[in-house]
Amino acid sequence: MNRKTLMSIAAAALGLMLVFIWLAGGFVAKLPTQTQLSTGERAGDTLQMEYTTIAESRSFSGSMQARQQANLSARITARVADVLVDAGDVVEAGDVLLRLESDDLSARVRQQEQGLAAAQARVNEARLNFQRSEQLVSQGLLPEARLDEVRAQRDSAEAELNRAREALSEARTSEGFSVIVAPFSGVISRRAVFTGDTATPGMHLVSLYDPETLRLEASISESALGLLAIGDELPVRLDVLKQDVRGRVVEIEPAADTASRSFIVRLVLTTPDTLYPGMYGKVTVPVGERQGLFVPQAWIEQQGQLTFVWVDTEQGIERRIVRLGDVFSQEQQPWVEIVAGLQAGDHVVKR
Template sequence: MKRTRIAIIVAAFLGLALIFVWLAGGFVSKLPTETVSAGTQAESIDSAEVIAARVPQFRNFSGSLQARQQSSISARITARVAEVLVDAGDIVQAGDILLRLESDDLSARVRQQEQSLAAAQARVNEARLNFQRTESVVQQGVLPEARLDEARAARDSAEAELNRAREALSEARTSEGFSVIMAPFDGVISRRAVFTGDTATPGMLLVSVYQPESLRLEAAVSESVLANVRIGDELTMNLDAFSDPFSARVVEIEPAADVASRSFIVRLAPNSTAAMYPGMYGKVAVPAGERDVLLVPAAAVLQVGQLYYVQVVTSSGSERRLVRLGEATRWQGRDYIEVVSGLRDGERVALRR
């Protein structure tokens, strides 16, 4: 039993050793270690110089796309949904009918108010005529002045009732208009929350619409680099849904910081909103000064397992050297990689063909 445990432990150590050797590239063919003479190397190997440069430094801040012009359309009356004319993704124009609610009772109320208005108008006409007759008789001295006051009061009361009937009719027509839901602006339907037969209640979401051209990337930018951002600046924006970066213009900076994160909301308008949708995740690169780095051409780096090597060209030949790399960058139109350690300024490295 003891021998078995010892055998298991030894096998485990051997397995770990094999893993470390594999990670170090022990099972991968390596660069040739033989030294090449300087004359032969100059003829057969392309080389480039390790460059010391000052490159812009950027900090990435995450955010999401939000439409600056969007609307969540809710019901203002209680009614059954009679017809839904749009689906999510449909393009609509301002004034297009999106859905209808049942309005039979609302239409009946409008007709009732129209009849009430007609009756009130008739009473006003009668009261005005009665006032004119009474006024004429009073002037002749046949009736006392009190009768004229009564006729005037009846006329004023009828006119007030007429105004009330007009307002009631206007209210009924407005309520009837709430049964027809129209698009408030040109845009795209982002959500359809109801279906035919549902019961809509006041405040209940019916549909949502947004304007694609108003999409903005809203990012929380740290106050430490806010001084490097100005309205109108062109920054680089990356979205997870796209492989290529976009150019975006800073259009708004909220002048108040979030107390918890000490960051400011910065909104950027991308140069194109094609195939972009609200809620997409993205990042924006904000300038954060410059820094001194050593750059080596990307074509000079060879990866072996988890390690990186370059072939350094010397006066006596070439030698393989292990390097530690930083971020990739594009400098003067070429692809370079930052070298953290392993090379010095002015050394030359071989380029892979």
């Protein structure tokens, strides 16, 4: 084996060794790791870590729901003749929302009206016959049996009149099913049919809700339920508003969901009229207090997957890896909780 070959093998071995050392982190400075929690005094660009007492809370998801809402369905089979509203329209109680074809129903109403008129005529005739027969019987010109016969005819005619009245009322009610009206004032949230569609009994036609009755319905775990009471005000975060608002607890359902072991809590929000059913929100429930260490978010640096701060020690300024917790607003800037890597008394330096 010549000298050139030996040098190539040695160079390859050296390169392979350097790769292994690099993969093992041999060329990266070792960063000390310590554990603790803080926020404290600030002097210039140095912050001395001190434990700060903060309110501890838990967040629960919820969505906006209207207490008064309705899904209107058809009660007869008929073609949709006219749809007068669309999603987003504001309606008043009693406004006509859509109409179904009702020619056959109207014809049935007219038939029942005529039947009622005929029944009324028969009743009038039967009553006159009864009065005449009653006079003749009192004069002894007709037997008592004849009076019983005309009385039965009169009663039968009056019963037929009542049946005709009920039939007419039923026909008019069926005709009324062809006109769909708003049961209360609100906003149309969905229109499910169009002109020309065929509606069948139970088929969904339109939905509406009252925006004045919107509530945030949140599922609160039973461990936090004991901390709530009717009338409590809690902070609520709505994604659509990108800000926190206040919510007042107005209802707590006294039965838990057996699967999630949570209770439905409803809150009225102090928000502008820009909310709709189904919008997502989070309600924060205070559950006590705890102590922590906090650092301004701007003082925290990140390199890859590691987060660290600069600490002033007796040996000089050193970089220390930390583990972050929740973010809080303090002094009009975001502060981050340090759950590991610092302890009370450390001096964090802004670099």
